[in-house]
Every structure is written in structure tokens, then in C-alpha cells.
Amino acid sequence: MVAGSATVGRRALAKEQRRQQLIDATIKCIAKKGLSSTTLADVAKEAGLSQGIVNLHFDSKDNLLYETLRYVSEDYDKQFMATYAQTSADPAACLLALIKMDLQPSICDAKKLAVWFAFWSEVKAVPTYQKLCAARERKYDDVLVDLAARIIDDGGYEDADASLVAKALGSLTDGLWLSCLVDPKSFDRQVALNTVKSYLRGIFPDHYLREPTA
Amino acid sequence: MVAGSATVGRRALAKEQRRQQLIDATIKCIAKKGLSSTTLADVAKEAGLSQGIVNLHFDSKDNLLYETLRYVSEDYDKQFMATYAQTSADPAACLLALIKMDLQPSICDAKKLAVWFAFWSEVKAVPTYQKLCAARERKYDDVLVDLAARIIDDGGYEDADASLVAKALGSLTDGLWLSCLVDPKSFDRQVALNTVKSYLRGIFPDHYLREPTA
Amino acid sequence: MVAGSATVGRRALAKEQRRQQLIDATIKCIAKKGLSSTTLADVAKEAGLSQGIVNLHFDSKDNLLYETLRYVSEDYDKQFMATYAQTSADPAACLLALIKMDLQPSICDAKKLAVWFAFWSEVKAVPTYQKLCAARERKYDDVLVDLAARIIDDGGYEDADASLVAKALGSLTDGLWLSCLVDPKSFDRQVALNTVKSYLRGIFPDHYLREPTA
Amino acid sequence: MVAGSATVGRRALAKEQRRQQLIDATIKCIAKKGLSSTTLADVAKEAGLSQGIVNLHFDSKDNLLYETLRYVSEDYDKQFMATYAQTSADPAACLLALIKMDLQPSICDAKKLAVWFAFWSEVKAVPTYQKLCAARERKYDDVLVDLAARIIDDGGYEDADASLVAKALGSLTDGLWLSCLVDPKSFDRQVALNTVKSYLRGIFPDHYLREPTA
DNA sequence: AATGAATGAGAATTCATTCAT
């Protein structure tokens, strides 16, 4: 949008939009240069704005990074809750939908994953990161445990343990994210999905019937 | 000159020890402060040595970081290969042994994991990290595919796909590492192991018989 | 155009009030944060107005500071001249009245003194400050020399030197201002006044008879 | 000293000397540019050293400024105590010696005075400055009260109040410092001294006999 | 081989000034 980008200058955006613009630029920079090489100058340049802009809107670099993590986290949460809301009536469908969401390009893309891993790696160093990340993890786990329990109940899978299943599914997707990040060329979304599906068929055979793989 | 070469040997050893001392200090610092806040002064202080020491032994910070990743990677590889060598005759036992190793404190500890995640997050930015990390991933995957294939062959699990199983197991352990890093307090090694075992029983029931969980 | 000129008059008044409001805010800020830490944002906030307001009314920070010094200086001068005008007929009474004025709260208060000392300290660096400050000093000295001379003449204090007396009195009050600024808790206006009175009695015994100190 | 200044480079000075060099440079800068315009770059340049040098030796600008005030204060105190020690047996001589010291070029010079006034003006804003300045003031006052009391006792000056005399003398010299700072051209050390002497003769006539003024 | 003071480039931060609204 040439007209649009020409208009993006002084006073063009409301305060909240400006903040979002800077957070977006931060995500791009972290993905491109890594967290440890991302400078405020990089972020400002990526956003096409001036040096002092970040401190104007976020007071400090630390705060910008924290708000970036918060945004990525909330963004994930919104998609997660929306997917859940649409499918929660059918626990097996819901579980699969959530997994599919995790592997969708809007979540599982190299840019956002670089951000997640960057912050995960600093969790031990920055307590505020730890809180945010652990909270997401727990919330996710709670939902999965509930869904798994309902499936177990429904299908009479006496041997299965809902919390182990939830942990396995959560770990599986996190691990698949890693291979998407580390080796994006050989990462294949369909293969990743089949990896999880094969697990689901193994423990909940009646709910995840064999289907032709693409 | 025996005396001379002995001296050189001693010096070379001392030099190697210094390098290792600095790599250990680097790992501690990355875990404690995060990669992005780790300075050479931090590393030198952690090692109890002087400011200029890192450049003396590693020429540059970038090189120190690279060598640190290489060390962690080789350290992992050594344990991996040793475990493999001891158990490779029995693929089912070998697979379980490798998983157990991944969850052992010598591998799955918050310090080393912080290093892994830090470098993973920069993989997109630093090609040399990408190479090292992708290589480990592939080697690990190759071994697991082979083991899974042997088990499938042995047990006649016609439906199972060795490469999907390998991918699932690799992702599972990586994902469990993440929960160990992010929420170490609620991380339980036994639960983590059972998570993987429950998966193995699901796909290879004859090889991983039910046993009483602790 | 009567209406027009009335409007201009009102506007001019408003403009002058705004300037004064900003000068008052500047004085408060200098006292509270020190000259070197006073920013235009501080001044605007103290005045309850917006960021750009100072440049609108004073063009530059330097100019605001200069106008602030000029205001404090003129304010002093007005009180000084008023006191002088009321008492000049009797040189001894006039001298004492001027001293008392110097120690009155309207002059000798921590806020205004902080401003005086801040500008005095920059006199070497900013020629315009130097001019203003030296001019006040000289004017004050001239008046005091004249009064002292008339008292000496009147009392036949042959040993006394009017210019030395004037210098001493001027220095005394400046020095008392300093102790008011530096140690306001132990500063006592009455003690300060008695300090000067004891000096006056020493040199002009007939004009400043002993009286019971409070 | 050409050879000397050529030698002044890396490693030339011990740590403490380097600190002193920077404090001296700070004093010069404050005198030349004023406290509010003195930057670390100015100080480093004045000292002929590199940008980062101040933070290396003083950690922060605030600390450099504080240490500078402390130095000026201690420097004053040393001269004060030395003068006192040499003359304390004779209170009248001691008092005069201390006054003379206050007006000597080593104390009463525009450079050091600019520093004193700069910090005095920030006393309300910076509690640590307040403490240092108030302490000096009190110590000085204590000594003067004691000397005045001994003179009063010795001479039978029943009307004189030692603490008022001390306050007057302290204020007088502080005020004379101000005129030295504000109007150095018309400042005359001899006149300044005579100003104080005339006061001393007024209250302690037997101890400070008339002498021909230069 | 080791030290640690010194450097200087570069990063974060501040803030006077501008200007569209």
C-alpha cells in the first residue's frame, strides 16, 4: 500500500497502534538478528521511525522486550481460546484442532518461534519471563488434561492417564516447534501433524481412526 | 627431547584446561544471566580470572560462544554414543536407554538446557549455530529411525512408521526439556520418563510391557 | 478600535501571566531538583501545562533560565528599592531595614536562594548571568556605601571606612543566605539578624544601642 | 614538563592518581562551563583521556561529582586543620590566620569557588551534598565559637557572644567568596581581609590593634 | 601465560526542539 505507507508518518497512528508497530518490529528483529544482537536502533529502523521512539513508548528496552513476550503470549492465547471455544463440545475434535492450530503458519512460523525460544532461554535469568511462560504452559496443560480425561471417559481407555497424555501432547508440539525453528527446510507441517496423529491413534484408537496420510 | 615435549605436553594440557574452565564459566553465566546479558567480564569473573583472559584463549567473544555450543553439543554426543554402544544390540532397550539418558540430570539440567535454548533461539541469526544444531538433530534422528525400524521389524508393527516414531520421540524429549527449563519446580523426572514410556507402550506394546509406575 | 485593543490587552496580559507561571515553575524545579537536573518537561509538568509550552513562550531553555534569573533579580530589586524609599531619610534605620528585608522570608527562602546560588555558580560560564549578578551586587553596594557614609558622617566614626562597612554588610547577608540554604533546620532568622546587629553595634555603637535580644 | 606529559599515557599513573586527575579535570570543567553543562566527554577531554575513563574509575557521573565535592571539602579541611594546628595556642592569632587562609588563592580562587557554589545550589536536591556541606559548616563554626570564646574570656569582652561572632565571621568569609566569584575583577584580597579585620577590631579592639593598611 | 588499565565504538537513554493537529 503505497498511499498507506506514505501516510505513515507523524501523527498517523494512535498510541496503541504505535506500540504494536514497535512490538512487530521487535519480533522481526529478534527473528532476524537474535535477541542478543537486537538493538533499539534496529527496532526503530525496522519500524521506520526515529531513535528515541522506543523509550518514548516503552520507557526502556527491558520493558519493550517484556511487552513483546506478553504480546506473543496473548496472541497465542487468543487463538488457543478461539479454537477451544469452537470445538470444545467434542473433546477428540477439540484436541486435534488445538494441535493443528499449534502447527499452523500463524503460530508455527520461524519468526514467532524465534521469539518464544529466545525468551524461554532467558527464563532462568528474568523472573517476569518465567511467570509469563510458566502460566501459559500451565493453562495449556489444564485444558489438555481436561480434554484427555473426557476422551478417556468416553472411550473407556482405562490404561491411559490424562495428565501423561496432556504432557506428551504439549511436549510433542513444543518439540516439533523446535525442529521447525532449527531446520525449517526439512520441516514439513504435514509430517509434523502426522507425528502427533500417530500418537493419538496409538492411545485413543477409537477416536482417531486410520485415515489416508497425504 | 623428552623433557621438552613433556613440557609442551604439560603446557598444552594447561591451555586446554583453561579453555574448558572458561567454557564452564560461560555455561554458568548463560544459565544465570541469559545469553544476551552475558559479558566477557562476567565469564572471567565466574572463572576467577582476569578481564583479558577470554580474548587470550578464544580470540573473540563470538568464538567463545561458538566453542561453548560445540562443547555442549559434543558432550551430549559422547553420552549419546556411549549409551548407544552399550545397548545397541537390543533396539527396544537401546531406545529406552537413550530416552532415559536425555532425562538424566547430566543432560537434562537447567544450566545446560538454558544454553541449548539460547543457541536454538539464535539459529536463524547465526549460520554456524544452525549447522551444529541441525547436525545433532539429524544424527539423533538417524539413530532413532534405525532403532524404531528394527523394533517394527522385530515386532511386526505394520502400521508404525519408523521416521514418525523417531520424530515423535525426539520432539517429546525436546518438549520435556522445555518444561524442565520453564517450570523446574513442577518438573518431575519420573513423570517425564513415564510420559515417554506411555507413548512407547502405545505403539510398541509387545516391547514395552506394562509395569507398575512408581 | 477599543474592542480590539482591549482584546490585545487581555491577550497580552494572559501571555504575561503564562510567562510568569512558567518562571515560577522554573524556580520551584531548580529548588527541588537542582539547575542541572531541571528539564523543560519538569517545568511544564510543574506548571501543569504541555511539553512544548516553554519553547512557545520563551523560544529556548537558555532564554527561560535567563528570564528566570532576571525575574528573581528584579523581584529583589523592587523590594530593595521600596524598603530604601520608605526609610532613606534616616540612614541608620534604612540600613537596618535593608538588612531585615534581606532576612525576610520573602527574600531569604530556600527556593529563591537555590536559584541565586545556581546562577552564581554559573557566572563564570555564562556572561549574561555575570552581568546581571555583578550589576545587582554593585547597586546594592553603592546604596550601602552611601548609607554608611552618612552614618559615619553623622556619628563622627572617624575610624570607620564606609566602603569596608558596606562590603562587610553585603558579605554578611550573602553568607547568612548560604547557611539558610545549606542548613535550613538550624537556621534561625532572629539569630541571623542579631549577628548583623552585633556587627552594627560594634562599629556604630551610638546608632545601634544595645537592646535585649529575643 | 614535555618529557613528563609524553610519559602520561597508558599505565603511567596509579589508580588513585588517575582518580585525582579526573577530579581535577572535573573542577576545571565546572569552573569553565558550569555544573549543568559539564559532560563526561568534557572531563575526559580535559584530562586528555578516553571517553569511557570516568565510568571505569567512578562508575557513574553522579559518583564523580560527589567525589569531586568530597575532594574539595577534604582539601579545605586539611588546610583548615593545618592552619589551626599551627596557631591554636593563640586564639586571636589563630582566628586571623584562619580568615587569611580563607582568602588565600589556594582556597579563594574562582575555580574552587565555582565548585562550592555549584554544589551548594544543589544541596536541596541531593541529600548527600547536603550532608557534606552541612558537616563542613558545623565543624568550621565549632572551631570559631571556641576561638571566639577564648578571646572573649581572655579580653573580658562581656558584651560579645561567641556564637554570634563565629556566625558573623563564617558568613563574612562566605560572602566575600561570593564577591570573588561574581566579580573577580573588582575583587581585592587585601580589601577583603581588611573588611574582616575591621570587624574584628570592632568587637575585639584589644586583640586586633590598628595597623597600617597596605 | 596472565593481568587489568585503557580504549573507543556502539548501545541505551535523555531531552530540547519541532510541528501537525
Place this chain on the structure above:
DNA sequence: AATGAATGAATTCTCATTCAT
């Protein structure tokens, strides 16, 4: 006349690297 978001130069501070000892 007033606002306050935006700018960008200047300032403080950091830190990898150098080098005399």
C-alpha cells in the same frame, strides 16, 4: 494559543578488545 507525539543530536554508560607490564 496550546498540545503532545515525534525527532535526532547529545549524553551517559557498556563492553569487547588491546596492550604495556
